[in-house]
Amino acid sequence: MIIVAQGYENKGLRYTVRSASPQDALQLSALRLKIDGETENLDRVQGEGFIGPEGFRSLIAADTASGTNLFLVAEIQDRLAGFARCEGSPLRRLAHQAEFGVGVLQEFWGYGIGRSLLEQSIAWADAISLEKLSLKVLERNDKAIRLYESLGFEVEGVLRRDKRLADGQFYSTIVMGRLRGDSAED
Template structure:
């Protein structure tokens, strides 16, 4: 996967595939995200992934065609990540588990304010619609 580069309000963003060298920083970022929100399935410290476990997860995902692990960098530092874990079973190939974690944005041009997915029928879904005080329905 080729990295995608974006610049907004003088901040450079890169979306790219996770690499084993990201493991230490990802472990720290996930720990911080877990403490910044009440909207994930765990509290800070639960199911912690250390550097070794993240490295193994990244390597495993890179070998599976049905998995995708991406990181988002803001000015060279990991600011968030997403992971999609599919199934290698034919009857479950249409299902996937998807997770996203983004650090709280502090004067970074609001990179996470509009996080919208479109399904195959073109319907838009705002992931943070309930969390954003400035949400304007789609």
């Protein structure tokens, strides 16, 4: 699915959120690898589950052709700073929902890029009448949890001792969901 590009400015930083295109594949491969090395909030250790440029081209093409998938990028002067992806299901019993994931380069944390990617994803989900968006977030990622709650996501469950991080400790993953029409203002 393709969305109309939106421009944003926050704290003097201008960026655009738009649909990913095949020309983004090389940057996306490097971006994902770098983000995976900057935080333990994601599932992968840097280098795990590597997707090269050709893999990203295939993923972007499939998502663009799909009515239930969305692949967005945040761009700053021809440089990708983050991405988000919503993946729906071809199964009829699950076709009413999609799962959201996001990654933003650490140097651009605090500029609202993650929020903008999520808001665009929510607008897309509502526009195509998806009933539910879901996501998973590491229990210690308080800033992300507050963001998700501010946009209408609620805790649906906890996957206890779900991840072991570099400190050797286990951490839980929080499963959150947002139903269509739900928002923090309701």
